Amino acid sequence: MILGAITKRTVSFSASHFLSRSSSSTRYGSTLVIAEHEGGVIKAPSLSAILAATSLNSSISLLLAGSGSSLHQAASQASSTHPSISQVLVADSDKFKNPLAEPWAKLVHLVHQSGGYSHIIAASSSFGKNVMPRAAALLNVSPITDVTRISDSHTFVRPIYAGNALCTVRYTGSSPCILTIRSTSFPVPKNSVDSKSSEASISEVDLSTFDEDLGNSRFISQTTQDDELPDLGNARTVISGGRALKNAENFKLIENLAKKLGGAVGATRAAVDAGFVANDLQVGQTGKIVAPELYIAFGISGAIQHLAGMRDSKVIVAVNNDADAPIFQVADYGLVGDLFEVIPELLEKLPEKK
Amino acid sequence: MKIMVAIKRVVDYAVKIRVKPDKTGVVTQNVKMSMNPFCEIALEEALRIRESGLASEIVAVSMGPTQCIDTLRTGLAMGADRGIHVEFNDALYPLSVANIFKKLVEIEKPSLVILGKQAIDDDCNQTGQMIAGLLNWPQGTFASKVVLDKEKQVVTVDREVDDGTETVCLNLPAVITTDLRLNQPRYATLPNIMKAKSKPIKKFTPEDLNVEIKSDLEIVEVTEPPKRKAGVMLSSVDELIDKLKNEANVI
Numbered sequence: 001m002i003l004g005a006i007t008k009r010t011v012s013f014s015a016s017h018f019l020s021r022s023s024s025s026t027r028y029g030s031t032l033v034i035a036e037h038e039g040g041v042i043k044a045p046s047l048s049a050i051l052a053a054t055s056l057n058s059s060i061s062l063l064l065a066g067s068g069s070s071l072h073q074a075a076s077q078a079s080s081t082h083p084s085i086s087q088v089l090v091a092d093s094d095k096f097k098n099p100l101a102e103p104w105a106k107l108v109h110l111v112h113q114s115g116g117y118s119h120i121i122a123a124s125s126s127f128g129k130n131v132m133p134r135a136a137a138l139l140n141v142s143p144i145t146d147v148t149r150i151s152d153s154h155t156f157v158r159p160i161y162a163g164n165a166l167c168t169v170r171y172t173g174s175s176p177c178i179l180t181i182r183s184t185s186f187p188v189p190k191n192s193v194d195s196k197s198s199e200a201s202i203s204e205v206d207l208s209t210f211d212e213d214l215g216n217s218r219f220i221s222q223t224t225q226d227d228e229l230p231d232l233g234n235a236r237t238v239i240s241g242g243r244a245l246k247n248a249e250n251f252k253l254i255e256n257l258a259k260k261l262g263g264a265v266g267a268t269r270a271a272v273d274a275g276f277v278a279n280d281l282q283v284g285q286t287g288k289i290v291a292p293e294l295y296i297a298f299g300i301s302g303a304i305q306h307l308a309g310m311r312d313s314k315v316i317v318a319v320n321n322d323a324d325a326p327i328f329q330v331a332d333y334g335l336v337g338d339l340f341e342v343i344p345e346l347l348e349k350l351p352e353k354k
Numbered sequence: 355m356k357i358m359v360a361i362k363r364v365v366d367y368a369v370k371i372r373v374k375p376d377k378t379g380v381v382t383q384n385v386k387m388s389m390n391p392f393c394e395i396a397l398e399e400a401l402r403i404r405e406s407g408l409a410s411e412i413v414a415v416s417m418g419p420t421q422c423i424d425t426l427r428t429g430l431a432m433g434a435d436r437g438i439h440v441e442f443n444d445a446l447y448p449l450s451v452a453n454i455f456k457k458l459v460e461i462e463k464p465s466l467v468i469l470g471k472q473a474i475d476d477d478c479n480q481t482g483q484m485i486a487g488l489l490n491w492p493q494g495t496f497a498s499k500v501v502l503d504k505e506k507q508v509v510t511v512d513r514e515v516d517d518g519t520e521t522v523c524l525n526l527p528a529v530i531t532t533d534l535r536l537n538q539p540r541y542a543t544l545p546n547i548m549k550a551k552s553k554p555i556k557k558f559t560p561e562d563l564n565v566e567i568k569s570d571l572e573i574v575e576v577t578e579p580p581k582r583k584a585g586v587m588l589s590s591v592d593e594l595i596d597k598l599k600n601e602a603n604v605i
Binding site for chain 1: 510592
């Protein structure tokens with residue numbers, strides 16, 4: 001993942017490299033990570049983006065935007081706990097209170113103009129997917145989305161055709177090289193957040209030239225699913241159900257098992273479309289991509305589009321009454337049986353999670 | 355008002371794709387091609403807006419080789435009024451598509467541009483955002499609900515985001531990209547398929563539109579993903595718990 005040849009030469013880059021726009025100098029460049037934060041801390045997918053940025057062997061600046069005390073709390077937390085970050089940029093304005101693409105893309109453009117970054121990275125979250133291509137268009141460069149591997153500073157691997165092929169792509173354009181990374185491919189080790197000896201500098205982004213007219217888009221509201229289960233994207237265990245659950249009531253079985261295992265609940269498109277669960281639980285090509293330690297699929301046939309979202313799970317278990325279901329071809333452990341018998345038995349026999 | 359809809363011809367979603375032995379790409383010869391599912395949803399939404407009396411004309415746009423005309427005809431059979439085909443026989447990346455689209459928008463002057471949120475072949479999820487950026491129009495991506503207010507010239511979009519749903523209100527003109535749950539696309543009926551044959555399709559080339567196609571991306575290779583090792587079939591829940599505990603060490 002890390003380019004060995006340039007590892008040792010990155011320490012002594014100068015300001016001229018820093019500001020150079022030509023792609024030849026970007027090996028020594030600097031990376032801007034666009035991070036999301038919530039409640040005074042950097043969100044988990046953004047931590048993966050920081051981790052991905054470290055493999056580019058450049059200095060890392062973190063851009064945080066928003067307003068209020070939680071923004072500054074997140075900035076000071078980031079500056080003191082992430083050893084790879086050399087600078088934290090803070091854009092404090094009501095314009096960034098909500099995740100609207102228009103002001104955010106302009107902000108990325110503005111910050112790049114003063115920083116001359118070689119790379120700009122964000123996580124492939126719904127926020128990153130919304131903002132980064134727009135920012136790339138403003139900078140007239142091709143973005144590379146959903147990167148799963150960084151081969152060298154300009155060569156990346158990303159899945160295509162619902163993960164049924166891996167495409168290695170080289171960026172040959174001018175700086176910046178804009179990426180969104182698949183966070184499950186850059187897992188941040190637990191306990192990696194530790195305090196460091198010297199804090200990274202925190203500076204405010206000069207917004208005096210920020211002329212974005214915000215009249216054209218307005219944030220109205222947000223509805224979030226409130227539940228006590230871990231976040232689907234980062235859970236170590238995911239219990240998923242498909243159409244075979246038959247109704248929302250039966251889906252409680254999946255939820256109960258998830259609770260018992262301390263995991264998150266996932267679903268197929270069929271289960272979401274049928275109204276069993278909310279759409280933010282959909283796993284697949286067009287839903288969430290997960291790669292937990294353990295993925296248990298109940299009553300899921302294993303369509304291409306679903307496999308795209310979970311095929312990188314460490315251990316896959318499939319329970320289905322159809323022995324010919326394609327899910328069994330990717331499952332490490334398969335059990336042919338009625339999920340309405342298997343789940344209660346599992347609930348009964350599984351050891352209690354401490 | 356006029357709505358422009360982008361339509362991409364892709365390998366059918368149900369096809370199990372094969373990677374070429376020389377690693378230059380995916381086999382697309384003699385493979386079933388269809389309209390990208392998200393583009394169908396985009397077109398369906400445009401049709402519904404027109405049927406509710408809020409739009410007068412729908413222009414479907416496709417870019418790529420000659421065969422894209424078949425896909426455009428499908429769109430016309432669903433109900434689009436006319437088509438635009440930008441012929442180009444090499445790879446077109448989202449930045450080029452967005453640049454071409456911008457020129458077409460300048461010619462056609464639509465009030466709304468609707469695209470799918472991603473093509474199921476390159477899985478980029480970029481083009482709509484890039485068009486909006488180039489035009490400096492507001493964007494409503496991953497839409498699951500679209501409500502147009504013609505009087506106020508605004509469109510309210512419910513967006514599917516990571517932890518739920520988000521509602522934004524955009525001034526027209528605007529760009530919208532569609533998520534799966536926006537609608538259920540209709541099938542083209544035989545009479546409409548026949549009618550579509552006489553609907554006009556205007557042809558352009560990138561040169562006609564003064565767009566230089568140069569890419570800053572280069573495909574190094576396309577490979578198959580690593581195969582998972584064969585799994586085992588178990589016969590009981592007890593065996594499953596035992597394997598998870600003692601072999602996989604995951605519980």
